Amino acid sequence: MFAMIRIPDKMKAVPLIILAVLLMCSALSVPAEGQLQGNREGRPVPVTILSIIPSQAEPGMSVTLYGSGFSNETHVLLGPLEAPTTVQGPKQLSFEIPDLAPGLYGLFVRREDGTVSKGYRFSVTPRTPSATSLTPDKIYACSPDTERVVQISGGNFLPSSQVLFDGAVIKSRFDSAETISIQIPRIASGLHTVQVKNPGGTLSSSLALFIDSKPEITGIIQGENYVNYYDLIIEGRNLQSNSKVVVEGKSMTAAAVNPVEREKVIYVDCNRIIYQRHPYDSAEKSFTVQVINPNGESSSVVEVSAP
Known part of the structure; x- marks a missing residue:
């Protein structure tokens, strides 16, 4: 019978260590997918545009491109200009439409290594005010x-x-x-x-x-005094030549003067009408004044104290 040979415990761990070292070397020797394409084929990863959102825009608006192969130094070319570009990642970037006249322009993406994408037509629309x-x-x-x-x-x-x-x-x-x-x-x-x-x-x-156009009375002041009448000056806004001046229910207009009637109104301008008042005596009385325009709009009723 053969005698059994006992292997020390320390020697049992050696094959496992050798196997682990071999696996690590194997992993380090396998290139990444991008490296395979770049190194084995001898050319860089291509720049690709898959979608443009929106497909047309006006100057100042932001446009987003989705694709692949973008780097931090990738820029967008729109017609003769390089557009301000912001890269969000290897598959997404955005750019701002530069100040271009409305029309169709070629759109390209160019990476810092000189790689340029396929060109697309992009419509720059007129600015909307x-x-x-x-x-x-x-x-x-x-x-x-x-x-x-x-x-x-x-x-x-x-x-x-x-x-x-x-x-x-x-x-x-x-x-x-x-x-x-x-x-x-x-x-x-x-x-x-x-x-x-x-x-x-x-x-x-x-x-x-x-x-x-609503008439407005901003003030009523007493003007010149004459032998048997005085001027009452009506100041305001939107006073018209054919506005009615209503005093205690009695209406008068500068456009229709009654020669028999002593009291009358004189239109000065849209801010002033003169009401020539003939009082019975010089004692002060309280009465109301209102202006009504031909379209029916009327001022507020103003109370006046005068002879």
């Missing part, structure tokens, strides 16, 4: 020309932008890419719309402008 506010957004119907200037605030305005007032083009002044000024024509009172239109037909949203 943005109108956000009017200053002021209300004017009085009788305001002078100097008080009829309205400023439109917004963005993407161009020197060639047009302003539409109730759908029709009116004269405007380009102030900057954020402001345009217009002078409101003498037109019927009420709500009116204002829009900005850019070349290419893009329109801003509509803004409302209110033209207020």
Whole structure:
């Protein structure tokens, strides 16, 4: 019979150590998938564009590209310009449309190693103007020309932008890419719309402008005294040449003077009407005055103390 040979415990661990070393060497010798493509084939990983969202945009808007092979130094070329680019990862980046005229442009992605993607056609659309506010957004119907200037605030305005007032083009002044000024024509009172239109037909949203024609009495003062009458001066806004002046229920207009009637009104301008009052005596009395315009709009009733 053969005698059994006993192997020391320390020698049993040697084959396991050798096997572990061999496996580690094998792992280190296998290149990554990208390295296989780059090293074995002798060319870099290609840059690929799979989708463009959105497929068209205007200058200043952001566009996202999905694909592969992007690096931190990858840039987007749109037509003749390099667009500001932000890389989110090897499969996604975004860029901002540069200041280009509307039209179709070639879109490419270029990596720092010179690798360029396949080109695609990208449509740059006209800038859409943005109108956000009017200053002021209300004017009085009788305001002078100097008080009829309205400023439109917004963005993407161009020197060639047009302003539409109730759908029709009116004269405007380009102030900057954020402001345009217009002078409101003498037109019927009420709500009116204002829009900005850019070349290419893009329109801003509509803004409302209110033209207020309601008469308003801001003050009544006693004027010149004559032998048997005196002037009562009515001051206010939106006073018209054919406005009715109602005193204690009795109405008078400057447009219809009754030669038999002693009391009458004289229209001065839209801010002043003179009421020539013939009192019975010089004692002060309390009476009311109101102005009513031809369209039926009326001022508040004002109480006056005078002879």
